[in-house]
Amino acid sequence: MAKIIEKLGIEIPQITAEEINDQVKPVLRQMEKAGIKLDCDVLKKLDQKLSLRLLSLEEEIFKLAGREFNLGSPSQMAEVLFRELKLPTEGLKRTKSGVSTAASELAKVSDKSVIIAPILEHRELSKLINTYLRPLPVLVDENSRLHTTYGMETSTGRITSSEPNLQNIPIRGTYGAEMRSAFVAEKGMKLISADYSQIELRVVACLAKDAVMIEAFHAKVDIHTKTAAEIFNTSVDKVTADQRRVAKAVNFGIVYGQTPYGLSQAIKISTEDAAKYIREYFDVHTGIKNYISEMIEMAHREGFVETLFGTRRYLPNINSHMRFIAEAEERMAINMPVQGTAAEILKLAMIELDKKLSTKNYRLKTSLLLTVHDELVVETPAETVDEVAKIVKETMEGVVKLCVPIEVSLGIGDNWDQSK
DNA sequence: ACAATGGTCC
DNA sequence: ACTCGGACCATTGTA
The missing domain is CATH 3.30.70.370 (Alpha-Beta Plaits)
Incomplete structure (x- = not known):
């Protein structure tokens, strides 16, 4: 160079x-x-092992459901779980067609029926088999x-x-x-x-000139533990594993244009608690807070944001009157310069x-x-x-x-x- | 052929 | 009512 x-x-x-x-x-x-x-031998052996297990899971699920159905079909899955077995749907996310059967949603009712655990394991194994174990060996060359x-x-x-x-x-x-x-x-x-x-955290620390974060990286302290100490108002050596886990999610979320709801979903806490942690975070990290405002303002004013080396992303809908659309692009405005500079x-x-x-x-x-x-x-x-x-x-x-x-x-x- | 749904990674 | 950035891919079900 x-x-x-x-x-x-x-x-x-x-x-x-x-x-x-x-x-x-x-x-x-x-x-x-x-x-x-x-x-390929490693994959083929794992394939055999998981395929066997998959069959027994299928049998178990059908027995608990009282009938056979297509396990790969979310609509049939929802019909079995929520109409036939009458599992409660309160608090579960919905899709266009009905109740979501995504793993994060099924986990919420896992204590209501023993059918959930084998379903989740079946999903996991079929994912591995269909996406990796079977297709990859077919694609290798003569070497x-x-x-x-x-x-x-x-x-x-x-x-x-x-x-x-x-x-x-x-x-x-x-x-x-x-x-x-x-x-x-x-x-x-x-x-x-x-x-x-x-x-990405190092990049945003610099783009945002966030004094506290810059100091933390220079001191080579564990950044998530440091953040935990800040948002829980405690000292670094008293941070619990769970507090660190929350802080890690907060740090991740920063780069994504975090919302209290998003954080609450990510780590299963109330939106009130999530909002509190985010507030505490911005009280300490004023540089990050200002950076976010600046990127949003820039996107509204110029119609684009850019990275350290000048990669641009245009955000044509950021002034949309549909709030949700505009907010989505605001989050992109926050994230893109960080992700893009790291890239x-x-x-x-x-x-x-x-x-x-x-x-x-x-x-x-x-x-x-x-x-x-x-x-x-x-x-x-x-x-x-x-x-x-x-x-x-x-x-x-x-x-x-x-x-x-x-x-x-x-x-x-x-x-x-x-x-x- | 395409949209919807779900899941894997960083 | 709805919600955290960026990708690729498998399956189902409809057109």
């Missing part, structure tokens, strides 16, 4: 969003071509490698992955680790997974890393494989993995200098699970 401009204590490369996108494209093409190796297609047509500047989407491979839940362990390094090679830690930082890191790996002769053996919004996965010979890992980390951390440190956590392993 030749030129770097300094301003307000930050150093960013002198490059436009358009140039970033032009330069990252060839890197993406190489990543697609490289592909990632899949251990057992899986090639995705990366796209850049998003409203924030994020990169997408499709056919197959490798950005939504399960990681949580009972089978997340096993799913990821099927993504492996070639023999004699290792996978390096490098994650930006809380990149630009990752793209810059990919461009830089690609350069370094080619000039240092790692090129022949080391490849960037995956990009998952705040994470890069690299495949490299085992002998030099530590050396390459150091380059990856330092490149990612140094590609721009924000007003707070950028931290990258590294993992190394024979598969994607071990490398996390």
